[in-house]
Amino acid sequence: MCSGVIKENEKVTIPFEITEKAGYSIAITYSALKGRNVSPQIAISWDKPHADNEDEIYDLPRTWTDVREGERFKLDDYGNELSPMPIEKKSEKTVVIMPQNDSWKTGFALSKGTHTLYLEMLQEQVEIKSVEVNKVTSLLSYKDYIDNAKNKYGTTDEGAQTIYKDAELLHEKSHLEVAVSYDRSSPNIHPSDPSRIRYNILGGSSWSSAGQWVSYKVNVDKAGFYKFNIVYRQRTITGVDVRRRIYIDDVVPFNEFDCVLFPAEKSFTELTPKSDNDECYIYLDKGEHEIK
Numbered sequence: 001m002c003s004g005v006i007k008e009n010e011k012v013t014i015p016f017e018i019t020e021k022a023g024y025s026i027a028i029t030y031s032a033l034k035g036r037n038v039s040p041q042i043a044i045s046w047d048k049p050h051a052d053n054e055d056e057i058y059d060l061p062r063t064w065t066d067v068r069e070g071e072r073f074k075l076d077d078y079g080n081e082l083s084p085m086p087i088e089k090k091s092e093k094t095v096v097i098m099p100q101n102d103s104w105k106t107g108f109a110l111s112k113g114t115h116t117l118y119l120e121m122l123q124e125q126v127e128i129k130s131v132e133v134n135k136v137t138s139l140l141s142y143k144d145y146i147d148n149a150k151n152k153y154g155t156t157d158e159g160a161q162t163i164y165k166d167a168e169l170l171h172e173k174s175h176l177e178v179a180v181s182y183d184r185s186s187p188n189i190h191p192s193d194p195s196r197i198r199y200n201i202l203g204g205s206s207w208s209s210a211g212q213w214v215s216y217k218v219n220v221d222k223a224g225f226y227k228f229n230i231v232y233r234q235r236t237i238t239g240v241d242v243r244r245r246i247y248i249d250d251v252v253p254f255n256e257f258d259c260v261l262f263p264a265e266k267s268f269t270e271l272t273p274k275s276d277n278d279e280c281y282i283y284l285d286k287g288e289h290e291i292k
Contacts, residue, residue, distance in 0.1 A: 005033065005127045006042075011049070012119045016133050023107030023136040026097040026117070029129040031090070032062045037176055040124035044097055046108060050120045055100040059211050060126055061174035063089045071169065073199060080197035086176055092129065098136075100210065105258070107136035138255070142275035145254035149225070149283040163218050163226070166190065167202040171290065173214045177206045189268065205236045215247075215292040218284075225281040233268045240264055246273070247292040248282055256280055 006012055018024070032040050039059040043050035050056050066084035068074075073081040098104050110133075117131070140148070168180040180199040183189050191198045202214065220226075234242050241264055246257040256275045273280045 003129055005125060006119065006121045007125045008121050008123060010121050010125075014117045014119070014131060016115050016117060018110045018112055018115055018133070020135065021111050022109075023103065024110050024133050025107050025136050027094055027130075027132040027134060028060065028097060029092060029094045029131075030060055030126045031092045031129070032060060032088075033125045033127055035124045037062075037088075038124065039175060040126050041122040042126075043118075043120040043122055045118045046110065047116055047118075049118050057122065058095070058097055058100075059174075060095055061093075061211065061213075063091050063093065064173050064176060065089055066170065066173075066180065068169070078196070081182075081199050083199075084180065086173075089172065105136075139252060139258055140254045142254045142256045142278070142280055146281060153223070153283060161221055163220070165216050165218065166200065167231075168199045169216075170202065170214045171217045173212075175209075175212050178203060178212055178214060179206045186268070208236055208242075213292050215290050218289050218291060220284045220286050220289060223284065223286045226284050227279050227281045228273055230271045230273075231268055232262055232271060233265045234262050235264070235266045238264070247290075248284075249290055250292070253282055254280075 026044065028042075039061045042058055042060055043056050044058055045051075045053070045056045064086045066086050068084055073084050076082055099108055103109065117133070119131075179202070181201050181204065182197055182199050183201050184192065184194070186192075189200050191200055207214075228246070234240075242262045243259050244262060245252060246260055248257075252258050254275075256273060257280070260271075260273045262271060
């Protein structure tokens, strides 16, 4: 329901008939319109107008990509890699809105009956194609996911290849401030050079807000089961663990990928998401896939 342009400071109300008491998510399909190089922001509330509650404010991100020269970045006259120029990619996208409080997994609690959704555009403008309210359903457990995948594909063979992606060589990102950087503290950080700038890390303090994302494209030569091995560190907030959600082709495949814990680490370390003590595998068909 609902379509059209919502301009900055404009307010819209949409009635919804809820047929069952449950938790619900809001799926907004939109295109960000030309404006400042910032993310559009919208306030979303149920059955009452927005009243300066920060938990009701959400980004409707633009989509950006970093311009590179070939696979990597342009070089200056001294052989240093130059910071890439981000450009906006015009695209229609869908953002699923969930509460930004303790109900972040269970959704907005709505009783049976008529409810009114209040939208207030706080920053920039967007063209909305649709607004849908959907009952929140539980994701599969990893055990159920892997059992179903093995039954469907008839194999437990691991993927025949190792797919390596440098974090700085992203496909797309949600916010300009998610930036590449470099670290010379260890020759084990790839790529490295003792005297020239080689970008080899992504994020840190620039990737610390809820809703920010980056994506990567991977090409799979042989269908099979693959696991993630992520090299990271988290020293921006001392002693605090952080959480990330992992999408495969725009879908969270199982519950354990809905909230992956990255413990605080001062130095780079490896992490493989697990379910209990089992490393998590995903099944990938042959061809191109997007990991976000």
